[in-house]
Structures are given as structure tokens and as C-alpha cells.
Amino acid sequence: MQFKIKPFVAYCLYDWANSPFATVVITFIFSAYFARAIVGNAEKASILWGWSISISAFMIACLSPFIGRHIDKNLSHKSWLIAFTIISSLGAALFWFAYPVPESIIFVCVLVIISNIAFELGGVVYNSLLPTFSEKSKTGSLSGKAWASGYAGGIICLLIILFGFVQNENPLFGLEKNMAANIRIAGPIVAIWFIIFSLPFLLNIPKNKKKAFCKNESLFKEVISNIKKLFTKSNQGRFLLSRMIYTDGLNTLFAFGGLYAAGTFKMSFSEIIIFGILINISAGLGALFFSYLDDRIGPKYIIKISLIFLIIFGGITLIIENKELFLLFGSALGFFIGSVQSSSRSFMLRYITKGNNAEIFGIYAVSGKCTAFIGPAVLALTVSIFDSQRAGMGSIIIFLLIGLILLQRVVEPK
Numbered sequence: 001m002q003f004k005i006k007p008f009v010a011y012c013l014y015d016w017a018n019s020p021f022a023t024v025v026i027t028f029i030f031s032a033y034f035a036r037a038i039v040g041n042a043e044k045a046s047i048l049w050g051w052s053i054s055i056s057a058f059m060i061a062c063l064s065p066f067i068g069r070h071i072d073k074n075l076s077h078k079s080w081l082i083a084f085t086i087i088s089s090l091g092a093a094l095f096w097f098a099y100p101v102p103e104s105i106i107f108v109c110v111l112v113i114i115s116n117i118a119f120e121l122g123g124v125v126y127n128s129l130l131p132t133f134s135e136k137s138k139t140g141s142l143s144g145k146a147w148a149s150g151y152a153g154g155i156i157c158l159l160i161i162l163f164g165f166v167q168n169e170n171p172l173f174g175l176e177k178n179m180a181a182n183i184r185i186a187g188p189i190v191a192i193w194f195i196i197f198s199l200p201f202l203l204n205i206p207k208n209k210k211k212a213f214c215k216n217e218s219l220f221k222e223v224i225s226n227i228k229k230l231f232t233k234s235n236q237g238r239f240l241l242s243r244m245i246y247t248d249g250l251n252t253l254f255a256f257g258g259l260y261a262a263g264t265f266k267m268s269f270s271e272i273i274i275f276g277i278l279i280n281i282s283a284g285l286g287a288l289f290f291s292y293l294d295d296r297i298g299p300k301y302i303i304k305i306s307l308i309f310l311i312i313f314g315g316i317t318l319i320i321e322n323k324e325l326f327l328l329f330g331s332a333l334g335f336f337i338g339s340v341q342s343s344s345r346s347f348m349l350r351y352i353t354k355g356n357n358a359e360i361f362g363i364y365a366v367s368g369k370c371t372a373f374i375g376p377a378v379l380a381l382t383v384s385i386f387d388s389q390r391a392g393m394g395s396i397i398i399f400l401l402i403g404l405i406l407l408q409r410v411v412e413p414k
Helices: 007-027 029-039 042-074 077-097 102-128 136-166 178-184 186-203 219-232 234-264 269-297 299-319 323-349 357-369 374-386 389-407
Strands: none
Touching (some): 007 029, 029 042, 029 102, 029 186, 042 102, 042 234, 042 357, 077 102, 077 178, 077 186, 136 178, 136 186, 136 269, 136 323, 178 186, 234 357, 269 323, 299 323
């Protein structure tokens, strides 16, 4: 079954579908809810959340290149993406049972680990399908527009949760506010959103006319051999190393943005959601703006400029005390977050050859995850030592700066 829909629209719709998972579950609502209602201590919550994200990142780094290689060999992109979509959606739905009691701590941490693994592995397959839905000369543009549509999806979903349930004195569907039901409902909403809006893309993934290929060599040996070859090409290895570092900073920022806003600036759930909406609007505009430049000036230049401004604005958010100023500069960060993500994806597309899409993006995921457990772990350790969220968030700036320095040595492929 296929819907008659333009390929670029179908591709953008999956970003629209999956972004609320990252926005609502990982970054804003449930991270803050975990800190305030379940743990009751911002610093302890940061430590627990940090280790949960770290464990999931470690597992993603271990699994993604092998799963990617397996998908390429068996041409099973569609079935794997459907499976990952269902698992991550189910994980989001189960947050309904994250009651505001300390006994929910282990349940939430396990749920974050499993659902985040499925979500990120689904992203590997989704990224690998970008060339299938775009002309080669327009992949950068589609990448940016897809990121922008994802941020738009996150905004709309946050608005529904904010005005339909959190701020509404009479939440929709007659939902009661006892036991934080008006907050917990965000999980099922994300799950339904994910499933419904992912269908047009999943149903439009074309059947691969090529025959699946197999070699006698084991999957493990193939992947290890290909990774070694990849890093003998120093330019490609340099980009992956650079991306590994600055993405570690971005992932940590996503995971702890809501916790930082709730703990340091004492924001309410409504204020955190408004902050999430503002930063998503800013990120969507940034991704859309730079999408028109990516194929013209190249992704490397866009990544460099974006990292510089992220370092500047990020540093400002660490020293200001005023909540309104934090909202201003924190939202401004978003304009350059979307462009870094989008242009990094289009940069990696330039290294794809011989139909190894999923494997390349599996290795790409490794570069974003193999040290991703370090960022949250360093932040959690820094918070433990200094008993300060500001000190912990300061480690993010260091990751962005190192990534920028390493990027200087990368020669952009044509």
C-alpha cells in the first residue's frame, strides 16, 4: 500500500513524526518531571538521567554499525525502521505509568534507555534513506527542510500538551490532575503522534530492485574491516572525530536542557514547555534558513559558523541569573543547533558509495554515540563534585570548542 505523496514531503513527515519523542521525552517535559515530581532533587536527577542517557548511547554505538551493515546486505531498511518506530513509540506510551513517586525512578531510567536506543537506531535507517528521496544535488536542502519540519512537529506537539493538558484547568478528555496525569499523558500523545505521522513515509519507502548480497566473511569482520579502512582515509576520519566531539556536546545539551531550566532557574512545567516551544521555533527557522545555503556554500562552512555562535550564546547562558535573559539566549541557541545537525548529515552523505548507506550512517551514529556516554557522565560527575548545575553545563562548551578546532583540519569532499 502506498499513499500518493511527493518523496520530499514523505521524508519530511517522518522528521515531523519522530521529533516530539526527543523534544518531549528526552529534553523538556519528562526530564523536568523526573527531576521535580519523581526524584525531587535537581542534582540527583541530573546524575540519574545522565547515566541513563550514557548507557543508551553506549549501546547505540555498539549496535549501529552492525545493524547498518546487516540492513545494507539484506536490503531490509523498511522492516527495521518499522520495528524501531514501534518500539520507541511504545516506550513513549509507557511513560503514562511513570507515577510521581520515588518507586518510579528505576522504571523511568530503564524506559529511557530502551526507548532511546530504538529511537536513535531508527534514525540511522532514516538518515540512510535520504538519497532515495532526493536528487543528489539537493540532499543538503532536503536535509535542512526535514530538520525544520521536525522542529515544527515538536512545537505543535508541545503546544497541544501545554494548552490541552498542563495549563488547562479542565484537561482534555476529562483527565484529572491527580498523580500528575496531565503531565504523564504527554507520553501516549507522543506515541500516537509518532505512529500516525510516520505512516506516509514508511508506506512510501520504495522496494529495492537490487538483490541482497552476501559474503562468506562474518558480519563482525566486515564491519571492523570497513571501519579500519574508513579511518585510513584521514579526511573522512577527521570529520567523524570532529563530529563525535561536538555532537557529544549537543546530545548532552538536549538531555539536560529541561533539567537545567527547572533546577537553576526554577521554571515551572508551563515555563519549560514555553522554553521548548521557543527553542524549537528558533531551531526550525535556523535549519530552514541554512537549508538554502547548504548545497551552495557547503556544509562545513555552515557547521563552523553555527558552532561559533553556539559557544558564544552557550557561554552567556551559564553566567546570567535572570530568567528572561536565559529564555532569550537559550532560545537563540536553537537557531544554530538545527543547522549543525542538518549540515552534518548532508556532509556525511558525500562519503556514500556502492549502496552502503545504512552502514555509513551506522558508523556516523557511532561517531555521535561512541563517546556520547562521556558527555552526560562528565556533566553528572561535575555536578556531583561542585554541587552545581551551571558547572556541569559548562562542560558542554568544552566539547563544542574541541569539535570546532578539529573541524578546521577537515577538507570538504566535493
